[in-house]
Amino acid sequence: MSVNVQGRVRSSAAMGLVIRREMALSFRRPDQLLQPLVFFLIVTTLFPLGLSPLMSLLRDMAPGVLWVAALLSSLLALDHLFKSDADDGTLEQMALSGQGLWLIVVGKTFAHWLVSGVALVLVSPLVGAALGMPAHAFGTMMLSLAMGTLTLSWLGAIGAGLTVGLRRGNMLLSLIVLPLAMPLLIFGANATDRAIGGESPAGALYFLAALCVITSTLAPFAATAALRITLE
Amino acid sequence: MGGYARFVWPSFAVALIIFAWNLWSAGNLHAAAKVRVARAVAMALKERT
């Protein structure tokens, strides 16, 4: 454990600790890890049933369907980002740990993305194939989903911070975060769509990367302020 | 192309409805606030006596 001059724990060590704690907690409850993935698969199976089994039609819809399902399932997973810690009082202990509250927010959100977002990206080729997506588009699709889910985790951290104290905060969390996530859907689905069509998805991917950078730099401050408002 | 009746009058009608709602709900909010204050004042008075 590395300690700085005043004998207090260095923030990088503390960040590592928060991330390890979050990962340990997530893997201690594997069922909660699987739920967003199963939701992702179920939502994507709804579309062929609702539309048609014809692969040709599904292929046109594939990017939009996949991205909407990915957005909804990662939004579901975001609800209990702070809720379980706030309910049993550990969030207060960590807030009083002398480390900045931002460090706890960033650590928890990043660990949550590692657990939920990356898992979604790894499962997505399965869904892509099921929706008739050609294999050469998988690379772009996974890259765009990785950036998209990370950006959504940051936006969701703000929403979770704002609604952590509320009893029925889950619906309100989606109501708050989805309008902010619409640009993600536009650029992500379009990048995948272009990859399927064989054109270069660079334009949309650059926009998505720009969104990811903006949100990753600004959202931690907003999420910390949100948590401070509801923790008080 | 577009006659008056079908689209212009409905638009102005909706505008009037929205204007009226704004005025009404502002008045309503103020009145409700006054009632709540009066009740709080009465409660405070009762506590003190």
Place this chain on the structure above:
Amino acid sequence: MWTWFYRLASPPYVYGVAATLTPWLLAGAVVALGYGEGVGLFFAPADYQQGDAFRIIYVHVPAGWISMFCYSTMAIAGAIALIWRIKIGHAVAAAAAPIGASFTLLALVTGSLWGRPMWGTYWVWDPRLTSELILLFLYIGVMSLRSAFEDPARGDRAAALLGLVGGVNIPIIHYSVVWWNSLHQGATVAKFGKPTMALSMLVPLLACFLGFMLFFGAVLCMRLRGEVLNRERQAKWVREAIKT
């Protein structure tokens, strides 16, 4: 020199100023709208393409501007209250939100009514209409977050933060919607924006805009008095205030 600004932070002063301002603003609104809508409806020349349906612009465009202006008022008031802890900011933000939402709804309805003669259908995923719709969702998000908290002070702060986050995202949302729209439909569809206008059409539109602004100011003052009372129930001055 700055005294009037500092006094704006004291609730009783704002309560009084709002009371005196309201009638003047309302009167100004009536005059400006009377002229603007009157001329716009009857005297201004009809559009050579769309005929008289074009006159819906005298309601739709000002409503769109006000819905945006109102959101920035809400976001800025919320930011001031959050950063400098001036409680009045929360009251202004809480007062502005429903007004903005109502004007966004007005812009949407009149936009769709205007779309009917132009495109033959009531709803088209046009970039400006879509942005307006998303703005309505943002308003609903802020208002429902504010009322979701039992403790009004905490609800105010949460809504102020969401207003700020939403405000930062509005340009991003708008330009991504425009980008998205230009991809799929290409530039063939008649651009929905204001066609270049003759002066005789523009002057009434500006009058309407002024009228809408004055009306917004008046209703904001009226709602502000209610919101200030709600937040200052413990203060002494409130007892005299409710007598008038």
Place this chain on the structure above:
Amino acid sequence: MSERAPAGLDVDSLHIWRGDRHVLQGVSLSVNPGELLHVWGPNGTGKTTLLRVVCGLLRPEQGTVTWLGHPIDRVRAEYQSAMTFAAHETALKSDLTALENLRYTVGLKRAVSDQKLLDYLAQTGVSGCADLPAKVLSAGQRRRVAMARVLAVNARLWLLDEPYTNLDGNGAKLMANLLENHVKNAGFVVIVAHHELDVAVNIRRLELAS
């Protein structure tokens, strides 16, 4: 400033409203090294609210909380590393073991090896369940793990909210002499408790009337 630099925690005329209820009406207190302050009063008089304000979780509308003469929100990092707050509920993750719970919370404040954490758990008599998940522990055991965390953080100022709940006979005795040792070597404690404290130290009392 007072003649000698204030050496402890000072709270000056706190006012808190919860909706229409005036929960704290001008509460003031001060605690210096080697003192134990017992905040006493019936339920609902704002004892827990006072503690949450003092530890910086809740910002008061009026009144100030100062640590060594400085308002706590200006010296947040120093204040938080010099104090520890044990809330009414024991704040343990039920999926993590007792040792893990300590490692992940104490580790944010102080670099403490697992072996030393085990010693602290032994000190409060729960070293046996170091590797048991917190959900299988009894309420008394969980309270003792929370006490071990207070010891492990090695803070000068203890802020304890009803620390005796769920403790049995010798649990209460253990708590009493932990407090005694802490106060004896220049530590200071603010305890919220609705019952008598039998700690062999001079106890100052602050009664919160409704």
